[in-house]
Structure formats: structure tokens, C-alpha cells
Amino acid sequence: MLAIIWHSRTGASMALAEAAALGAQGYGKLIQAEVAGAEDLLAAAGYLFVCPENLGTMSGMMKEMFDRCYYPLLGRVEGRAYATIIATGSDGHGAQAQVDRIVTGWRLxxxxxxxxxxxxxxxxxxILAPKVLLPDVLRKAEEMGEALATGLEQGIF
Structure with a gap:
């Protein structure tokens, strides 16, 4: 199972996570960051982290999920696959770097x-307005979900 852990404030990250789940064709499980627990992540073969960048960093709710789950998963998820989708108003690289740094400790x-x-x-x-994403953007998220699910199902990852 591909765990699609997401957080959204204005709808962009939620739409991207839902598109990825659609692409995963039943192999993906949407889990809101605020309720995701270590048991959810342990049950998954791989992860897709989807969140907005807020003030140059990942959203606080996504960071809080990592804070809650980090030590319970340490030494238990090495080698598992992951990918990220970041919704941003400008850059996105700050949030991306944070996720990469955290999951390095898990050896993902x-x-x-x-x-x-x-x-x-x-x-x-x-910034505060609800977001509506273009179909081609959502298709990229759908393709990522499909590729991750397929790779996990076939044992490629």
C-alpha cells in the first residue's frame, strides 16, 4: 500500500493528493497528516508526502506528523520508497529540503x-484564497501516484 500523507490549507495539496490516489488505482491510501500515526506508516510499503510550502517551509501540520512519527519509526522503515509533491506560491524548495532531511534519518x-x-x-x-489547479497539473500528480503504486506492486521499489 502507498500511504499518501497530506496536509492542505487552501485546497491545492488536497487536490494533488486526491489526484495521486486516483492514479494509484486503489493501491494508495489517503491519510491526513493530522491523523497519520506510526502504525499507518508502518503498514505502508511506500510514501507520498503532499503538503504546501508556508513561509519557506513545509506546513506545520506536516512537520507535526513527522515529529509524532519520527522516533517510533526510526530503524523500522529503512529502504522504503518515497516521493513528494509540494504546493507553493513561489519556490517550494525549502519545504522539499525539509522533507528530504527528515526522511534521511528514516533511510527512505x-x-x-x-x-x-x-x-x-x-x-x-x-495566498489565502481557495486554489483550483489546472487539469494538466493534476494529471502530473495522478501519474506520480500511478507510477509509485505500480512500482510498489511490482516490487521495483
């Missing part, structure tokens, strides 16, 4: 290039 293995979705939201109003 990146199996897909990061998908960074830039909404170009730069004003307070645009």
Missing part, C-alpha cells in the same frame, strides 16, 4: 523527482 529512498506545483500566489488575498 527517493524514487521519483519532486513535483513542485507553483500557484504563483503572491498577495495575501491570493
Amino acid at each position: 529512498r527517493r524514487v521519483a523527482e519532486p513535483l513542485i506545483v507553483n500557484t504563483a500566489a503572491q498577495t495575501p488575498e491570493a
Whole structure:
């Protein structure tokens, strides 16, 4: 099972996570970051972390999930596959670097290039507004979910 751990404030990351789950065709399980626990991650063969970048970092709720699960999983998930999707208004690389640094401690293995979705939201109003993503962007998330699920099911990852 591919655990799709996600957090969203304005809908972009939620839409991306849902698209990835659609692509995973029943092999992916959507789990909100605020309720994800160590047992959820232990039950998964691989992970897709989907979150917004807020003020140059991953969202606080995603960070809190890592804080809760980090030590219970330490030494128990080495070698498992992971990938990331970051929704951002400008860059996304700060959040991406944080996730990569944390999962290095778990010894996870990146199996897909990061998908960074830039909404170009730069004003307070645009940043806080609900997001609607274009179909081609959602298709990229769907393709990532499909590729991860297929790789896990076939034992490639």
C-alpha cells in the first residue's frame, strides 16, 4: 500500500493528493497528516508526502506528523520508497529540503523527482484564497501516484 500523507490549507495539496490516489488505482491510501500515526506508516510499503510550502517551509501540520512519527519509526522503515509533491506560491524548495532531511534519518529512498506545483500566489488575498489547479497539473500528480503504486506492486521499489 502507498500511504499518501497530506496536509492542505487552501485546497491545492488536497487536490494533488486526491489526484495521486486516483492514479494509484486503489493501491494508495489517503491519510491526513493530522491523523497519520506510526502504525499507518508502518503498514505502508511506500510514501507520498503532499503538503504546501508556508513561509519557506513545509506546513506545520506536516512537520507535526513527522515529529509524532519520527522516533517510533526510526530503524523500522529503512529502504522504503518515497516521493513528494509540494504546493507553493513561489519556490517550494525549502519545504522539499525539509522533507528530504527528515526522511534521511528514516533511510527512505527517493524514487521519483519532486513535483513542485507553483500557484504563483503572491498577495495575501491570493495566498489565502481557495486554489483550483489546472487539469494538466493534476494529471502530473495522478501519474506520480500511478507510477509509485505500480512500482510498489511490482516490487521495483
